[in-house]
Amino acid sequence: LSVGPTDRPNAQAFIGWLDTQCRCREPGASSGGCGSLRLITGVDNQWGGHKNPECQVFAGALNHADLTAVVARFGSVAWHNPNAAQLFVMDQEEFFFRVWMIRNGALRQYAPSSPDEEDDEFWPPVGA
Template sequence: MSWVANVMVSVDLDDGANVAALSMWLRAEAPQRGQPEGLGGRGVGYLHRITGPDTQWGGWKYPECEVWAGALNHADLDALRQRIFETRWRQPNAVQLLVMDQEESFFRLWMIRGNELRQFAPLVPNEEDDDFYQSY
């Protein structure tokens, strides 16, 4: 059985190497969801760069950021957020982490501001909240 989290990381062009290192950590060292520290499986997938001259985006120009994406399996998302926060980014205010966990219907956005990683997407609408959808 799997538990998939769709993840995208957008960073300044100067931080591509940091995302590549994050991807290697996800592949080989990242803890799996629900496993005690030091026990259980390691590695939950990896991120792939989806911007650059070898990729196709709409428009006539190349993006002015680097975006990496992946579908992670059994990822400990708290550990991922902590790793994002602790990375020594060259442009920390440009870092955006977007996560859509299994059974969720929209991405949540996390950004580094000051001395914390903050969620900017709302906690609601909740996917279970029928009243929200009926109001539109």
């Protein structure tokens, strides 16, 4: 999750929802949350380059989260700066992120919808 500095409280509320209320998609799983995210752009984290990040980035691994619910919740937050809010989602057993952003008041997916990881052409040749 990447947001502008003014949206840190909204990001923390979203993370609280993930931690306590987000549904898991595993059959019989409790509805007591699927995990949380933590800030990775804080002063105690060293990033490459000579400049501090101009955004707040939160990361984590969620446990079998209902990603449809996660994306819907992200889209329903009243972000102070919705154009700066971005949600990066990688599903179980996938090797790519989907990027969700809010543009003109609508939630949109910007990267890729479904690369075919089962296709041999997705993977580089052995020894390459």
